[in-house]
Amino acid sequence: MSDSVSQDCGLDEATRRADGRLIRAMFDAVAPRYDSMNDIMSFGVHRLWKRRLRRMAGPPRGRGLALDLAGGTGDIADLMADKDWAVAVCDPSTGMIDAGRKANAGPRLRWVAGAGEALPFADRTFDVVTLGFGLRNMTDRRGALTEVLRVLVPGGTLLCLEFSTPWRLIRPAYEGYSRRMIPRLGAAVAGQPDAYRYLVDSIGAFPDQKTLAGWLRDAGFATVRYRNLFMGIAAIHSGTRPA
Template sequence: MRESQVTDQSPGSTGNGAETAHPQDPRRIRAMFDVVAPRYDLLNDLMSGGIHRLWKRRLRRLAGRPRGRGLALDLAGGTGDIGNALAASGWAVVVCDPSEGMMSKGRNRRAGPRLRWVCGDGETLPFADGTFDLVTIGFGLRNIQDRQRALAEMARVLAPGGLMLCLEFSQPAPLIAPAYGLWQEHGIPRLGAAVSGQPDAYRYLVRSIQAFPDQKTLADWMRQAGFTDVFYRNQFFGIAAIHGGRRPAATP
């Protein structure tokens, strides 16, 4: 597997253009995740061949170990796999997700003094300004209707100098795009239907991946939201990417 790294700090590229409207009502998305929660982690493993775990380990390594307070927010944290990994690295983690079904599944599997669970929406986070030293979001940004507003909210709740990391599906390199497109159109919905019994949920998954902006567009959105030192690292030829940026440090 090859990983590529790009540091993109100059605005100008808009990738695939303006943000595409979210294809479904947020309440329907939340209800969908409540339904698929019992087999969500299993299907992630089957559909990615387990490779999503490698990408999440890379995100955790980029987060590093905490200094000072060490308070982290894992937004759209679902069943808490990223939050649990951060907690094992010493972070005190708040897992925040709009789906009670996903968080209930996570609470039953992952309990500990360093994990707290809060139901919340990424567009209107229920936290004060500057609360967290780290904000992560893994495969959740594309499920938020107003993604640019969510990025601004992440910047707001970060302490000055704090780090935001986003792992999300992205636009793959031309070399693998045709084969990946076939897997999206035919493999993912059939596998999702067979294992979960919810074919519509996995057709939505494919649409949400296809509608998500490319790497440079997301980097531009992050800068517009107030992040500095913006970068991204492609995973497996750009099928996914880890984006990162910091809230500017307070001036003396």
């Protein structure tokens, strides 16, 4: 079942939990080759997007605490730590966390297994939350946004990097590449074609930029904005917890 499953679909809690287990198992399976596949599929561009996200976070403020939610192998967290943020990397996949510990073992990173829909942190803990390519894999996306708001300090910022709806001019070529090439690469490099078919389906099912901005506002975020990247193939949404 694809990540289009969410609370908005009217599914019961048991179904959402089962769907979440399937997604975690899939990421456990692809964890050893996850970063390599991202480099191949995006021709390395995803790293430029993540650096843009880090620049938007700016220097540490408040207590200098950041949460990298759905942080996977911690590549965003590592960029944040390089700028003196103390970062908790939270991901539901223990396979991704294990791979991340091996790749990014800096002393300013703390690794925590947990789901975005029920974050294992106290209210008003973090000055910034980064969320890179993870929201679409959550079974209750709106609930996850509410959780992010809860753990942010007043005035704290969410920065959400996610695939989005590209400009109409490039959409046919982009969708053709995604549906024909990505599963083949997943089979050849990671040995997991089904996982990368899921990836393509999840991108296609994810809401466009304006819809996601509306979700942030509905969750209670203020000063909600988004910036398109590479003609809308991805976008960074930002919002703050009202002071």
